[in-house]
Amino acid sequence: MNRIPITKVGYEALKEQVRHLKRVERPEVIRAIAEARAHGDLSENAEYDAAKERQGFVEGKISDFEYKIANADVIDTKTVRTDCVVFGCTVVLENSETEEEVQYQLVGSDESDVSRRRISFSSPIGRAMIGKRVGDAIVVQAPGGRRQYELIDIRTS
Numbered sequence: 001m002n003r004i005p006i007t008k009v010g011y012e013a014l015k016e017q018v019r020h021l022k023r024v025e026r027p028e029v030i031r032a033i034a035e036a037r038a039h040g041d042l043s044e045n046a047e048y049d050a051a052k053e054r055q056g057f058v059e060g061k062i063s064d065f066e067y068k069i070a071n072a073d074v075i076d077t078k079t080v081r082t083d084c085v086v087f088g089c090t091v092v093l094e095n096s097e098t099e100e101e102v103q104y105q106l107v108g109s110d111e112s113d114v115s116r117r118r119i120s121f122s123s124p125i126g127r128a129m130i131g132k133r134v135g136d137a138i139v140v141q142a143p144g145g146r147r148q149y150e151l152i153d154i155r156t157s
Helices: 008-037 046-070 124-129
Strands: 004-007 072-075 090-095 101-107 118-120 137-142 145-155
Touching (some): 008 046
Antiparallel strands (some): 090 145, 137 145
16 A cells, blocks of 8 residues: 655645535535436436436545545655755745746645645656755756756745
């Protein structure tokens, strides 16, 4: 069984999503199926088919999230080391070409959100940063071409 690294914030968000799916989405789907059944012949009932499809989607999400919760390796980002880049830390990078600084937190794939400056440790740039130290060069082959950064700072989150 593989452990899934996740921050405390991400872990709590997953638990909340499961709670929502079980308490809100699942009952809504059950009502929709019951209502569609009341219309009679199920063989040509598009509402019934749609409700059953939605039920499968909801149950699949619940199962996926519960698996991730059961296998979560919750990392306290306030206690991660800062001598090199590790999961959960926040990094400051400088683009070697433009000298523009960017800041990212390395998180799990389910938590990544570039608009919030949270990138997956398994993304190309995340993988390139793991183990690097302040002053190291980070080279990433991005869809728009090769990018090079200098690691300016490593912080706890």
